[in-house]
């Protein structure tokens with residue numbers, strides 16, 4: 033018997049080659065040439081086929097497979113060792129799965145069909161899950177008996193896993209859709225049908241039916257948005273435009289009226305004719321989001337309003353760059369820059385002149401730490417009108433937080449206190465100057481608290497009062513000579529009326545020495561106008577006073593000693609004038625008489641003053657007719673060369689109790705002043721009036737008048753107003769008049785207007 037090589041062994045391909053080379057001598061199958069024809073035929077078929085195939089042959093089901101099947105065995109697995117081996121050994125790991133099927137077929141059953149079945153096999157050095165779609169069909173031997181199995185199979189692992197993955201992706205997508213509260217929709221532009229998931233339908237109030245008409249869905253869109261949506265759909269489906277479909281609108285539920293604000297995104301698909309055949313996408317419920325957004329916008333607006341209307345300079349700086357987001361007019365003015373230059377850019381870009389003064393650090397710190405920063409009267413250099421200017425500011429940097437509490441910026445509130453600071457500095461300067469002046473004049477100062485009757489005093493003040501810091505205020509008062517204490521009390525009472533404190537008093541020192549102090553002060557009132565403090569100075573004028581006393585004594589002596597010889601001289605002159613005849617000698621004599629008259633008048637005044645100073649102004653009161661006194665005074669005043677027009681008005685026939693001579697002296701003084709200080713022939717009015725307590729006499733002239741700030745001083749000794757220089761006088765008349773009126777328990781005063789005239793008046797108690 034010739035052994036002829038079967039034809040299948042000469043086929044090209046890997047498996048044919050392996051089978052050719054394999055030494056079959058030890059195999060129970062024997063050499064291939066001896067194999068049954070039916071097996072040879074079957075092998076011929078599978079080795080030719082490009083479809084994965086496998087054969088189990090004989091009682092031991094020995095294994096054969098083709099090139100197409102080979103990849104399913106992987107690397108480092110069964111290939112090529114299972115070739116010709118019994119199936120039970122080659123496929124030990126799956127034997128329990130496949131054997132029943134094999135047996136069923138061999139026992140005369142139908143060919144099997146298994147789809148996507150998991151049959152894990154050993155390959156690639158491990159047991160792998162492999163999916164198969166396979167069929168087992170019977171192979172008969174040459175005798176026509178079932179003798180083997182033909183396995184036709186496809187590995188479907190990839191397909192199965194792919195499907196599974198797809199399913200998972202779908203699940204994930206659905207999950208995402210659920211989680212994001214997304215609605216999904218699908219529109220068929222060709223049929224006009226519209227589909228959506230349940231959630232989406234619930235927003236539109238659409239029924240559960242699978243499809244609806246797009247028009248129905250659109251009718252649920254809020255009227256204000258409807259047209260816009262329709263236009264957007266058209267624009268998206270227009271192949272030439274293909275505008276992105278991404279918009280927000282409001283849906284109104286047709287039954288419940290519930291409004292849902294949605295964000296819709298979609299994508300069209302076009303066919304080869306550029307016609308959209310599908311348009312699908314998602315729809316997100318952004319009602320909450322958009323409300324929050326609106327609330328945030330509102331709160332932003334509120335903040336902006338607050339800043340705009342704030343009565344102080346205010347701005348909001350956002351982000352780590354401190355970008356000026358909001359700034360009110362006051363702030364812009366404070367910065368001194370055009371609004372355009374500073375808004376919506378980092379603050380130090382718009383305001384470069386404020387750089388390098390430590391403000392950057394402050395802002396950075398507030399932004400980083402969230403701790404507010406407050407500054408008082410901080411000087412900031414800013415460029416104003418081309419020059420650097422120091423601006424003093426009180427400011428607060430307050431962190432601004434968003435709804436989650438994160439710092440989003442800094443609110444700056446600034447108050448320009450430059451004026452106050454300047455004023456204070458000036459005040460401090462003025463105080464310093466006053467202090468220097470006080471020290472130079474050796475003045476003591478005090479600040480007396482009226483309510484608490486306590487005082488803050490300077491060391492010099494205490495020295496003047498021969499006291500020290502521990503001396504209580506009451507004790508200080510006791511240092512004043514008992515006789516002078518009423519003067520102090522009266523002065524304090526008057527100060528509450530006039531706002532000014534003035535008195536002079538004696539201080540008794542510990543050793544019994546006496547010194548003179550002059551107290552001057554000003555009353556400070558509170559907002560309600562109630563006097564609360566008196567601040568002022570104390571001057572020790574003992575030396576000055578002693579000198580004055582000596583001078584007064586001198587004057588007293590001189591005037592007294594001068595009067596007698598002068599009176600005799602006048603008498604002698606009077607006599608002479610009667611006797612002297614030649615007219616020119618007589619004129620000379622009259623001149624001498626006039627000089628003597630003036631000398632006497634002067635010495636009389638001086639004598640009056642010294643009497644007053646010595647407290648020797650004795651009054652001899654009697655009941656007199658005021659009219660008579662006035663008329664006599666006019667006559668005396670008229671005795672001069674001028675002729676003025678005197679008229680008496682007001683109450684007549686009034687009797688007063690007074691020292692007739694002294695009152696006449698006062699009146700004569702007032703009348704002659706009225707004449708002296710007014711134009712020739714101008715009018716002088718003497719008016720008498722009464723009230724329940726006083727009689728008042730006013731002498732009004734139309735003369736030169738007195739400047740307002742000089743009126744108080746005309747009553748002082750030897751005081752004359754500048755303008756009256758060149759007019760005869762010594763500045764004593766009004767001083768004496770005031771002393772006389774005081775002695776009568778009355779008062780004297782003046783109202784005057786420069787260039788218009790004056791009214792001098794006095795009162796007498798009724």
Ligand code: ADP
Nearest residue numbers: 705706709746752753756761762763764765766
């Ligand atoms: P004398 O008139 O001698 O200077 P008085 O004491 O009488 O002294 O007056 C003081 C000063 O008051 C005067 O020097 C004058 O400046 C001013 N004076 C007084 N009476 C008048 C008046 N009727 N009009 C303007 N100034 C007056």
